[in-house]
Amino acid sequence: MPNFPARRGNEPQSLNPFNLRHYGWLADWIFFRPSRFSAYLYDANPEVYRRRGWARVRGSFKVPAYRNLYGMGLVSTLFLLLSIASLLGFYTLSSAQGHNSSIETVAAISPQRVVSASAGDFQGAASIKVWNLETGGVEYSLDDHRNRVEALAVTTDGTRLLSAGGDRRLRVWDLDRGELLHKLKPHDRWIETVAVTPDGTRGISGSADRTLKVWDLESGELIHTLKGHTGTVTTVAVLPENRLLSGSEDSTLKLWDLGAGTELVTLQGHNAGVTVVRAIGDRAVSGSTDGTLKVWDLERATAVHTLTGHENEIRAIAAIGDGQAISASADRTLKIWNLNDGTLVHTLADHTGWVEDVVVTPDGTRAISASSDRTLKIWDVRQGTLLHTLVGHREWIRSIAITPDGTRVISGAGDRQPKVWDVQSGRELPLKTTNRIAAIATVGFSISVVWVCLCAVLTSAIALAAATTSFGVAGTVILALAIAMTSAVVFTVVFVFADVLQVNPHFYQQFGELDLDADTVRLIYSLAIGTLASVTFNLVNRQALGVFAPFVFLMLLAAGIGVFEASILQNSQIITTKRLIAGVKIAWTVAITFNLSVLLGSVRAIFYPIDAIAWLRGRRQTHPVRRDESLVLPVPQSERYLYRALHRDEREGLREIAAVARNPFQRAISQRVLYRYLHENSDPLHFLYRWLEDPELEAYAIAPVTASDWALIPSRRQLLLGELNGRLVECSGEWGNQLAERCVWFLTAWRRSRRQTPLTRFAGVLYELLDETHLQAARFPVLTPESNYNDLKNYSGGVEIAHSLNALTAFLGYQTLGELQTAAEWVALMAKKGLYERHDDAPDSFGVAEGTQTQPDSAVETLRERLVPTSGAVRPAVLDAIARLAEIAASTRTPTAASCESQLAVLARSTAALADLDAVVTSELIDPECTIVRKIIHQWQGAIARAIAQVNRNSSPV
Structure with a gap:
């Protein structure tokens, strides 16, 4: 079984929630190197990593590295909330320096103070602001109106303000303290105009309800209601001698006695x-x-x-x-x-x-x-x-x-935004305090927007990582769906908030028009959904599924929506074709218009600029194909980069290629590089065997996540050999991802080198030999036609490899105890063919003189001491294994007349010897010969077991 992929470099062993740099590490793992995150979890506690369900959740809280990850999620959430608070704070600060809707009316209080009032904002509320012209800033805001303010009036002494408008109420304000004194009884309809008497004791309001009301400003009590107009009262003028003149949409003016509350005359x-x-x-x-x-x-x-x-x-x-x-x-x-x-x-x-x-x-x-x-x-x-x-x-x-x-x-x-002008020069007099505060608020708001976006992305990513940690694939996908649905609400809020920003004068000056139409928001949202799907499935090592799953899901959803539109929403339409067309249109919108931008997000389009910047800054060391494990689309010079990496340092280059091959979308590039380098190498077979000796290539090609992954995911070595042989290598334990990877393999087939050579066929043999499941299989792959390894003799070291495999193939052919006992004779035959050198004192036929009848057992016992391989013959390690097997084979011989007890004792010793040899071979011999020898041992153990059973049957009384 392969090893779990190990981490390399100076990455932290345990993330610290209070170290900002560790958030950068985590973000890099989640978005670009998910295998590092899997390795982090495994290194923290392998036992917890392999658990499933609630056992994993409970166990994770006992592991500091896991707890720290959860802590980072809480900290990032807190930062997100603080960022939102700062965003709203800067918005409020900016809003306090201006109106959020058009200014309807202004009035002068004194040479240093003026007042302005606005229409209703996006919530319907209006604001009144008192400005100090000396400081150039807002003294305070008078906020109580629930609708637009149509009219203002200031008392002669500048201590009281009357305001009225769409919410039908006249309000009286204390301008010295900025407090609401009275909220007077409402008119039946909105108020169009207000006025105040010269002594400041009474106020007058004229309304669309065709009445005027006279108020006591000290007590807030209604003094008179003046009725007589048949249209909206639009304007009033206070006259001397306690009189009032009003004008109306009914084309008349009326003169009133304010003391008596009676009409004096109508002017037509x-x-x-x-x-x-x-x-x-x-x-x-x-x-x-x-x-x-x-x-x-x-x-x-x-x-x-x-x-x-x-x-x-x-x-x-x-x-x-x-x-x-x-x-x-x-x-x-x-x-x-x-x-x-x-x-x-x-x-x-x-x-x-x-x-x-x-x-x-x-x-x-x-x-x-x-x-x-x-x-x-x-x-x-x-x-x-x-x-x-x-x-x-x-x-x-x-x-x-x-x-x-x-x-x-x-x-x-x-x-x-109100403006102040100098009458003599015609110059604008800037509101210095307001402009300074607004500038600070605008900059702070801009920074907060960026920070909120970053915190939201990081918090979502950490939440996905925590879900992966606790609940595996299912938990991560469910959380991603929850985030997707939440984001739909967020984008709706963005729509509204864009309108809010649009009416803020300072933000308008800074940002200009914020025209977020439906198509723009749909594009952003769909890109976000696609990117979310990509990150989610990459985090659980399902890169291929991350691209195809949202596409397929939305296609099915589009079909369902189309059917729903045609059959339910358009059921009042009696013309079938129109109902069908309506369904097709909405299905087309979701399946094509929306889905294409989702696909753009799922191929990680938004990350390519980041990869490009890193590439331009670091050049060879940070090429995107190496830095970003989840690249989907081809990147220029990927093949050149990997090829050069092999030439610089073959071992490190091979490890880089193995890391790139983890990604099914870039696997074809790895195959092309290996194919080219292998066939240009002067010693290609030894290059292949160096793969077998590198312990890092024994790691899983992809970090296992589910229980089936541990059994089905191949090693990096197997993956590279299979790709070199031109075969599809299954790298997942789930049918969905297997199907997606098959699609990717066929889509990227054009990028592979597909011509078969002796080297690529031998890579296929090695791939089969590295599969431990063959130990239990009835047919072993090395028994395929000898051309798979005999045609290697034209390459350096090929003769040695061919003889080694031929020798082992012969031993694999021994299926019974009788065949097994011919192994010693086969070894002697191979020595006569010159595949072994003999010491000078070594007798012919392994110590058996020509023409004598001496048993060859003693010769076999000295085989390992007396013989060494000739140049280009059987590999030394394989020779040692063959000699051991020959000794064991010779030891199974017993005289025909031997008792059953003697026969069983001999066979028991042989069984024990094979078990000891299995342990030695596993620790000392490398693949593929290790696998073959172990298969031989398993076959021989079966043959001896059958022989023991036969002896037992023969010794049993009839």
Whole structure:
């Protein structure tokens, strides 16, 4: 029986969970050198390694090396969890420095502080952030809204903030402490607009439920509900004398008494919904989707001017001193109006998109507009000229606000990151703290992503290794299936998480578009599944099965899904052909589109770049064919590398070839190299016999895993000889892997040297002779035609080998006790043919003078002392074995008249002598002669046993 493959090099005898380098060793074993992992487990405790089931699980916990492996699994899992935590931490840190959805509205609190509010993120929640313009960072986030924030209002003293939006509730915040003071009772529908009275005691909210509500900001109690509009309330303006003006989609404006909570008057005149209203002096200006503005005299409740000129709806209005106002429209223009006479002063036309918002500096000299064209523009109001175009946003700008001192403008857009601009110079003022923290978070996030991926891969690999350790092939495959199903959930989460990253402004700046479409994710997932299958089956030394199993499984799955689609999911379709086509389409998608990328993963495509890098760095010493035991596809210069290795150091080169031949996909390369080197060698037979003397080649070709593996897997020596002979060598104890290896053998046949020569035929003889099962077989392979070894005489040493095998073949022919007793005469005949030299004092016929009748027993007894082999004759070790056999054969002779007791005694001594010779031959003689001699001994033992039985029958009374 072969030996278990031994480890070579400076690899650790026991892995240490607290040594990071040992994780590298383990990863290298799992992904590239699974035989080393098997050897590690075997060396740790051979008895536990050979156990099966729960006995192996229980025993593994008693072995330090096994326990350390489990410890590495726990440590790697902990690292994975910590990596995920750091990933989420860096994401949270980055998110805290910006919004995760488009900024809907902004407002100024003071010259140093502004506030921005966003739409709902992927979970529906919106955020409000208070920014400190001096430090350039977020002071705090106000997080309580469950939907987009549509409107903000700040009290005059800057201590309170009102916010409202899609979740129907108005919230009151303390801006000094960043705390929620009140969550007011909800409207029936979303809130469109909010305002606060000049004294900061009351707040007003207007909603799509067509009502306005007046609130006490100190107590949070509802004071009035103002009803009267028949459409969504879109805009409000607080007026002096405790009055309120509201505009609605019902095309009207209403004037309210806030003290009494009653409607004072309804203002009609617009032909479409009112979008914005502003109180300017003792008048009010409203804008509508009909493209007109109206100037209202509130005392008389009449429109004093209708301002026409815009060609699309009015989006915003701002007051300018000296009785002027500026309007922004979706027609891409702004217009400056004289409200006293209703005349147009200037038209500002330089935007290429809707003008969404406009603000004016406190001194009334400049106006800043924001547009869907992603720019802001600063205008000279008096001259009606463009001063600066502010470029920086990547998305539609939705809202702008100017600080009370008029020096800075803050803008909010769909790119989720507010920007601050200097009004005088038009330069962007970077949010330094935010940018610095965001940069750190982005780098940390990127590193964490890589670390999470590495930890996930390593943890999965160690889990597979632990399953192999405890449960063998079945446990490893079951765990791999569990990992595959879990990974499906993971890839779904990746889809969602990609959308989350996409809405983070800092990650967007760093990573750009994260467009993970279904085809990309399917490709990545299928590659992962194929790679997982490859690693799993390689770990349990089933390389061939690792390539074909997922392919066959998915083909069967595709057929099943196709049938299910056609017969169940399409059962409402009455046309059979359409049902059939639907089933075929989905089966084709799984079987071809998905399965091809799975196959790409199962052939280890993702590992080839790693092998290539290692090859480029180390050249000859790290060629992939030697470094990666599980290569599937051919690698350039593999044959050249192995051939050179043989020339550099024949013994080491042969061991490298044996290691490569362990892989069924690279076995043909090993055969080609051996074939070439053998036939170019000046002494090919001795080269073959040197294989037989190398103890490392006596190891199993593949490390056994299952119980059947121990009995069926050949040695490395047998594998190489069988390949050289051009035969398929079974290297597995399971039918599935045997079938897969047969497929591989036929697929790679074109890469082998297939011409038979005397050397390759002799390799086949040696292969058969090395099979110990032949000891019990009725027909022994050496009894095949003599041409298998007689035609070796043309090679150096061939005569010696041919005579040795011929001699042993003759002895194998002795099947009975009578034939056995002619062995001594055969030895004498061989000596006369000159295959032995005699000492000068050696008598003819082994001490028997010509013409005498002396028994040859004494001559046979001196055979080993008196004869030595001639040059090119029988090998010395074989000669010694033959002489011993001849002595034993001669000792079986007894006189015809000898008693039964004497005959039995002689035969018993012969049996004991054969047993002693068997032990000597096993320890001193090498294969293949060792196997032949042992077969001879077994045959002779059987012949003597039959003779003893015959003597016993003859001596029994009738």
